[in-house]
Amino acid sequence: MEGSFGGVWHDAAVPERQPLTSVEARIDAVAHRLLAGAPTGGARARAVEFGVFVLKQAWACVFGAAFLVVVLAAKLWYPDDAALARNDALTIAAVLIQVVMVAGRLETLRELRVVVLFHIVGTVMELFKTDVGSWMYAADGILRLGGVPLYSGFMYAAVGSYMVRVYRLFDLRFSRYPRRWLTAVVAALIYVNFFSHHWIVDLRWILFLAVVVLWARTTMHFRFFRGTFRMPLLLAFAGVALFIWLAENIATYAGAWLYPSQVGGWHPVDASKLSSWFLLMIVSVVLVTWVYPPRGPDAEEPAPTR
Template sequence: MRTPSGPAALTTAERAIDARFRAILARLPRHGPAGWLTEFAVFGLKQAWACVFGGAMLAVILAAHLWYPDDAALARNDVLTLAAVAIQIAMVAGRLETLRELRVVVLFHVVGTVMELFKTHVGSWSYEPDGVLRLGGVPLFSGFMYAAVGSYMVRVNRLFDLRFACYPRRWVTAVVAAAIYANFFTNHYAQDVRWLLIAAVALVFGRCVMQFRIFRFRWRMPLLLAFVLVAFFIWLAENIATWSNAWLYPSQVGGWHPVSAAKLASWFLLMIISVVLVTWISPPQPPDDGRPAASPDADAAQPAPVSRTG
């Protein structure tokens, strides 16, 4: 597992954790079923680590729903906001997130809160009306849920040392992202063009292939497939959050039911906005062409093979 340099470099805390785990994993078999199982286990651990902000937020939301008393002096929404602030402070203080990355997370927070204010105003979804830490009908913890997506994006970039072949020009992706963001607002007053925007995303990113390193090997995946997979897991998290009454769609007010699968299109488009914001602090890097990985074990001096998923 090569430790990247530059904007995507591991934080101090992550380098220490990485060194500890690599020392353990290096003793495991490199080939055969055991080798594949090692890669799969490391993939899961890295994904969990990338999701630490979002996972902590989701755990707090679920715990507040299950155990926070309804008659408590401090409103549930305010508790969620204070918990979200504490999580963010802990991320930076624990050096799990750099100040540079914090800037893009804050930007996600602002972009998300603006959309929340509009969407709650037009009735797309709603929050419980309690608490004082809110802007209009939007409790302040809602912005942290968008920030959690931003945190995941910047963390997964460095943890998997992401590289991109045929990445489109950033100004083109910025135009597409701006159109997507605008459509989240204009679709209430004019024709919803989300399917046209999805086609534009497919056209712009269709040739792009993402390379990522798990442990010993570098893998390839079409970037569009990565967008779909991340959107799916955000949709699953949304189902947990709405079940916990963090917010509700109009059709769920009379009784909870799973969020429509049609929302996957919205999350897919949100992924594009997320990716574009992250690329402005961490520009997409080209493939490393199988250069040797920096690893403590002797075999790492050999070029890392590239495998294709599936």
């Protein structure tokens, strides 16, 4: 069956899905055995699909969620007089989480390449943004580059980990996906604007309009359990940006970093940051598509890739 947010479900052929890791394949087999008797229609079927959606989203977020738990635990319980600086402890914890992800076959080496790329792209931005005073970190620890503790790159890597995992777990397909070279140009301009707006006019709203024009006709197709669903890709971008903004509020509350206005006392991150996260989502998506080229809803009809 196929579903559409706000539409009618109907029977449809399900295309071949992205391969799972060995651990995920075993979990998937157990889940299918447990759900073998699940209804195929009606409200109960929709409830089962929603339950699987929540569990898959949690699994896709496992790296970021694990690191966020570590950050919160460090705020609550890490001793101020510990021999190992808190920032260094967070960096070591992030490395260990990443090692467990790969060694435990929760993440493929192909996905690890994307995560490392996110780490590099994010660290470059961190070095610049902290230098111009956009945000700041505590000054303790030796595992750092300038004013940037090395764990900061793992926060961008968490976004990359989520992006590549959700692509595979939900077997994402796309209708009317724009040419990748066009998306790469827009993503590059967005990334440059994160730096250049400190000296010249901020072009974010022009770039935002370019994103809307470029992806306005694109539909994302995805699967939870039995059903195949579809939704506008721009809506998915906005949803993930909101999720990252909520995580940012937790991270700043835990002292992972602070904006200048939060130094005197924590308060929620301004909602205007949603536009920044939305645009950063575009950079993230484009990076992922160069490892996982977007495919059409039918395996025999690939989405445009050039």
